[in-house]
Amino acid sequence: MIAEDQERRIRTICLFILAAVAVACSLYFLAKVLVPFVLALFIAIALTPLIDLQVRRLRMPRALAVVSSLLLGMIVLGAVGLLVSISVRELAANSDEYAAQTRKLVEWAVERLPVAPADLGADPNAPGYGLVTVPAERIRGLIVDTSSAIMSLVSDGMLVVIFVCFLLFGGSTRPSPPKGTWGEIVQDMRKYLLTKVLISFATGALTGGVLWILGIRLAMVFGLMAFLLNFIPSIGSIVATLLPLPVVLLTPGVSAAQAIGAILLPGVVQFVLGNVLEPRMMGKSFNLHPVTILLTLIFWGMLWGIVGMFLATPLTAVIKTLFTRHPYTAPLARVLAGRVVPDD
8 A cells, every 4th residue: 555655656746747847848939928928917917906996996997997007007118118218329329438438448457467568549450459349349239139129028018918908808897806726826926016016116216316316327227127127036136236337337437436336325225125125025925945036037037038037936936826735746835935844
């Protein structure tokens, strides 16, 4: 009898591993469709409380509340797109100035190298010539790549909007909240998204405000990036803190105090909001171990790229909730929570 139980458990584990590999392959090859749909699903979950609020407080028909919420979301996305477009044009307008400042930095660095400093002027055979000519070309290439990336995001965004419309209007006649496992998942996602949006908005606003006060170019763009990158656990805050560094170094007239403040003050904002305020607001609703978050960040990033990194934490939380519902996968849920030893 014991041998049969062990054999059945081993068979179940093997089938589970094969199913996990098959699901991962499916998620990778169907990313073009699944990524917009999952994004739309989370957006629909986030907009549902706003729609319910309009229905209860303003006595609006649910369909009209859905339309107003969608319009609000599209206005916000339009404002973000306008900000990014203005920033790209500003980068293009100042590309020559950034290249000249890069030349000065290269000259300063070469003069302090142990080798003899070379003339970095028009001589193509000079040792540092490539360092001077590359930045201008790289800046132009960066602008072109950024423009194409924006167009790609716009096209993908239209598909996301279509999915959101179908999800919201499809559920507009069902006012009762979901129950069971799906209801628990929806409640956790709403709490996570609300908390994360509020913390990310405060992080972006404070970061952009600090950089604007310090006189750093593209301050509002860096604030927007801090808002977006705050959805990526651990790594996002580090990238958002260091992101203004190239512009600070390449902008003429920036003092040492401004440069230090542009890195130090946003770092303080990221630390206080991310490590002090957010855990108090979030509580232990997800109960995921930090190592789990880091590993799933890499895993979902490999499958779905940057969007997968944004969705890594909520998707892993959904999987953990589903795992807790079945006795065979409950140990995996404890592992995701960092409890390797079974609970008493």
